[in-house]
Amino acid sequence: MAAWSERLAGVSGVLLDISGVLYDGGEGGGAAIAGSVEAVARLKRSRLKVRFCTNESQKSRADLVGLLRRLGFDVSEGEVTAPAPAACLILKQRGLRPHLLVHDGVRSEFDQIDTSNPNCVVIADAGEGFSYQNMNKAFQVLMELENPVLFSLGKGRYYKETSGLMLDVGPYMKALEYACGIEAEVVGKPSPEFFKSALQEMGVEAHEAIMIGDDIVGDVGGAQRYGMRALQVRTGKFSSTMGPQEPLPPATSSLPRRWCLLSSLSCLPVPPPACPPGCLRRQPDLPCTSPASTPHCLRDQAEGRAGSAAAQLALP
């Protein structure tokens, strides 16, 4: 594997997907993916800016951060870009009153939103809430509107829980689009506006940033289209559906064919830590003059995966 300084030259910010990269959800809240707690800690010690960019729409940001902290991650609410708060901003700006088809866990994010006499529909990963009755109600609300507006918090196809693959909000978005003959507005990855706001909050330009996720469409494709670089981890939904040599499923065949694969976040080569006070280094790719440095992960080299056709970094 090429050196960090060569492959990620100019990168100053990392956007980290959460589900499938940091942890797999499931019974009891889920489980951290091996090595990811330490990897986040290393990243935060490095000179890189780090932000969490998730399409999680079953939980409020507060609940999500609480769960991650219990699993050992160093993360705060202010470091997370999530679709529900972004949707609230849009609803307020456009004076829209949503009918909500969302999980109870995220409903509190909409506490300040007027939901009376709805003139649009917002769907999120409602899980068991995607009953026929609830879907039909959302459909009927849309059909009664002169100009039906549907917001979908993300459009992921599925995600991995510890018990197996689970349908995400995307399939249900497609169902309502087809039923009503409309096109949804996606709030979340891969929407360019969503990446834009995450980067603004991190204070990094697109060409200086890399997205790390397990979703080839939402994370890799979306980031690349917005001018960022992208790494796909082999954890989360990736590990359940595609081996390294398998072709992309048909739904993703329009995506760029070159991107970087990484066994897991724990294998991310991390640059030297930010220089402590007193360090005289001025050029960012030179080693820090401080005696301490973070060891790079060597697992990918050891597994012999470097150099394969799939393991090329796609520059935007």
Added chain:
Amino acid sequence: MAAWSERLAGVSGVLLDISGVLYDGGEGGGAAIAGSVEAVARLKRSRLKVRFCTNESQKSRADLVGLLRRLGFDVSEGEVTAPAPAACLILKQRGLRPHLLVHDGVRSEFDQIDTSNPNCVVIADAGEGFSYQNMNKAFQVLMELENPVLFSLGKGRYYKETSGLMLDVGPYMKALEYACGIEAEVVGKPSPEFFKSALQEMGVEAHEAIMIGDDIVGDVGGAQRYGMRALQVRTGKFSSTMGPQEPLPPATSSLPRRWCLLSSLSCLPVPPPACPPGCLRRQPDLPCTSPASTPHCLRDQAEGRAGSAAAQLALP
């Protein structure tokens, strides 16, 4: 409105959709659409061949026919072309063992089908059976198959019950297609194979047949693509969503722009009855020499809808 003999010259067989044309489903089985019982009786007395061509997939043919007979219709099981029996034929021919996501009411149609160790998925209008759990199970079965095969009994967007519009199987087909990155095989209208089998069972060629339904995609579009003529009734789902002057919803914009609209089946101009024994008529468009004749419905003329741009018959 032009005379029957002019507008439907050469038509010798009529395919009738059931839901939205004969009756609207709902509480207590639903209700016959005004005048449709008598219209079916008139058609059956005429010289035309009549067959019922439905995408109904919540009920077995036996249950559907029982319901229709209770509502007063003259119909027998052998006159109905429905997707579940057609799907069983395909499953047997191809040696496939389905995982079924169907309504309990239609499950008996699959009694002779091996459903052990499934190597495909069949979905139908499952109604409340479209729970998140059931959808996720179908998704997981498909994702575990090397070559996932999904059959959908119809792909209707929605239908009308007495209580309002209801999501049909189509949106759920789209959801699974998107989730798995596959394309479903549709068994039912508008599949050409389905029209073919209905016409074969009726003994009429496509150019001699007309389809009457309330669904612009499944009935009108499908029939026209198969070389048939088509009439769309303004009952069923049509009456809830489109006035005569409203444009087609975006999802159907690729369809032919010319087809014939009819207020309801009760307004169908019916040709003279089949000639009784002893009649000397030889040319089919001449009046029967028998003294009795069936009066034509004049309601469309009375409403002044004839001659509008939308009310043109699209010849294949």
